[in-house]
Amino acid sequence: MNIFDIKSPSDIKSLSYAQLEDLAQQIRIFLIESIAKTGGHLSSNLGVVELTLAMHYVFETPQDKFIFDVGHQSYVHKILTGRAPLFTQLRQYKGIAGFQKRKESEHDAWEAGHSSTSLSAALGMCVARDLNHASYQVVPVIGDGALTGGMAMEALNQIGSEQRNMVIIFNDNNMSISKNVGAMDETFTRLRTSKPYNTLKEDLKGALSTSKMGKSVLESMKNIKNAVKENVVDTSIFGDFNLDYIGPVDGHDIRRLIKVLEIAKRHDGPIVVHVLTKKGKGYPFAEEDKEGKWHGVSQFDPKTGCSLSRMPNGQKSWSEVISSTLCDLAKDNKDIIAITPAMKGGSKLSAFFEQFPMRSFDCGIAEEHAMTFAAGLAASGKRPFISVYSSFLQRAYDQISHDVARMDLPVVIGIDRCGLVGEDGETHHGVFDIAMLRHIPHMILAQPKDGDEAQQLLYTAFTQEHPFALRYPRGNTPFHKVDTYHPVRIGSWSMQKIMETSKLCVITYGDNVDKVISKARINGLAITVVNARFFKPLDEEMLNSICQMEEPVIIYETDMLAGGLGSAILEYANDHGYQKHFVRIGIDDHFVEHGSIPQLKKLERLDINTLCDIIASYL
Incomplete structure (x- = not known):
């Protein structure tokens, strides 16, 4: 057939x-x-x-x-x-x-x-x-x-x-x-x-082949059950x-x-x-x-088994950046421990497991247990790092809230595959974690814009004493090992003007930051780009300045609008009496289907070209 x-x-x-x-x-x-x-x-x-x-x-x-x-x-x-x-x-x-x-x-x-x-x-x-x-x-x-x-x-x-x-x-x-x-x-x-089963005693096979007994076995399975237990x-x-x-x-x-x-x-x-x-x-x-x-x-050659996708020179996957930085930090900090719920390979933690086998733990497919296990380590003076895909992190929400954050324990949570992930679709898009974590007391939540910032933010996570969640997407980023680590001020943002005179401000995060800056330079857009690398806490000093701007402000996020960065900024502006209007771009109230990430961004009107059209309409 x-x-x-x-x-x-x-x-x-x-x-x-x-x-x-x-x-x-x-x-x-x-x-x-x-x-x-x-x-x-x-x-x-x-x-x-x-x-x-x-x-x-x-x-x-x-x-x-x-x-x-x-x-x-x-x-x-x-x-x-x-x-x-x-x-x-x-x-x-x-x-x-x-x-x-x-x-x-x-x-x-x-x-x-x-x-x-x-x-x-x-x-x-x-x-x-x-x-x-x-x-x-x-x-x-x-x-x-x-x-x-x-x-x-x-x-x-x-x-x-x-x-x-x-x-x-x-x-x-x-x-x-x-x-x-x-x-x-x-x-x-x-x-x-x-x-x-196929080597059970002959009396069992005989029972199945005898009509009277066979009927009884097929109806109740009691003989099968007993024979299995015995044999x-x-x-x-x-x-x-x-x-x-x-x-x-x-x-x-x-x-x-x-x-x-x-x-x-x-x-x-x-x-x-x-x-x-x-x-x-x-x-x-x-x-x-x-x-x-x-x-x-991904696509591969079936004869050789070789992948047809190639990593660009000078780049690493975000997971590799985090893993290699963790290995580097663990050499000097003997309390750093790595935990994975059955995702050692996908999260690129294999190198850590090889270098520090006594400080490496695979908990199996058990995100809830893995998170509370990390909390127990932190309560005992260790500095656990747990890597979980954003989609699977949802399963450990209670443990994050009740066991980690409530006791204000310094667990570092690596939120891998955040944002739209592409072909795996609705069940795997990591677009809910910002809203899921932002309202939890004691929680610090950040996302780096590039490989350098990823290294410094991970270092920062281990220099402070609160729960720290660091999200990073699927895909690659330019990477070189930083010469020295320095802590990033918790809650701080950065700002960059494309031209001397700015007529509009775009607030965004992650690898969107450099993409917006690059596109604005190519198109000669007179804008300011804010790298909102912390979702919680917010940079209140910079927010106060932004809320007093006369020019339009666009909040460009590639995750859910409800409960996301834009929600946080609107809450702040309202609570501090600002009358500022913000333009919000993000994923509306629906699940996003499967497809390539560029296709899905275009479908959701989150692609850079659509953003530039919106910017141009305001300019």
Whole structure:
């Protein structure tokens, strides 16, 4: 079968095992060639090809509900639900999303971009199903990395209590983005090495092949449950939650997967099907990756595995700038500790982990725990730095407010991937953290305009005694190591006139500052550009001067307008009796879809050309 002929999952249900295996190979080749052109999540999708085929072979979507935890491994599901022809526009503006998307297909029952949500959502759907006296199946697929999230444990606790019909597929590849860590992974290792399903004792196989006993097993699974307990593993974490368990099963053996899923489908109550898969299966570069380099990729050459994007000379990614500065500061400050919630590679902290292994901690996918862990370190005299993507920082809001800021502890929070991030879309845009943190007492919040300022602001964060959040975007910046570090005055802004006489003021932040200055010089705009590098506290002295200006003032921010820099400035002006009118440019009250960052900025009227048109209209 040609994958472009697949219109719905029903098209694969008449295929033989040999044809399914052939289709699996076609899908792998298609994924590699397609993602090489568009970028996207590669390894996770290569690992679930046979599993997704078996799921669609056994279950019936859209009646049955598939919930892929995080959702970045749903590409095969998209192919089997008729979306293969749309992969030329994967993750591109107006194209299909890189995650499940409810408005994209009736087969997408759930959408997420954060981990550990699938089990809670699945239980909600099960309860709704039972209240409606329906009988469809709910099938969450959750990985071993996502099970380290506290939310997943909370869900398992209630699932075990409710005992609703649910088939939980435990996709175990011994990886989250990079290699898993922690005691939970050690528990899963014992499960992985236990006697697998297909080598159970002959009496179990006989029970399944005997009509009378087979019927009983298929109806209640009690014999399966007892046999698994006796023959596969003495203790299972799932058994502790009162869940039936079957496995481990080879996740690349379609025959075995279909057989096991057919049994699980008829089971009464919640059951966990433990499936062993290999992340990156079928593509050697991805199979051998232990650092998460092939988790999410930009365009690459499928033959060599080499990325087609090149870092400009003299530049580093913002994450690398922060990481290399942290390493430099940690040489002299023995109290500096680095923490990551399973994002060591993405946040470029691998170098710190290598240089300071005793001061490096990967907490797994557990942002809430990681933040309070940092607070405990700070309360004990250490100087923790925790790097979290802006999108994932939202998950630790309570811990930031209650455990860090309330006790005024000097935790340094690196907010990576702030602002619009592009192709990952709504779930990953880091445009909410300014509003989320600005109102929290004791919090200092800043963003550098370039690599030099990033180094000085990070140094500043470790010289003061309050919570300090430093945000920095996806992408690159010119970089050279500063000769000496000096603290930046907390709350201070800087101002630069493009011409001797200024007729308008633009207040902005981050890498927007130099972009506006450069464009203004090229176009000969008589403006003043303010680098508002601190969102909290504000530079009140400079604000007083700005509020007394007669010329127009534009606040140009590339994050949410509500609660952002403009909101802070308007609050200040109102509270101090200024009648100044400000023009605010930013993201309105909606979620921004996926697409390239230049496309999205133009869509949101945040691009520099649009800004210059607005400036020109006022001039």
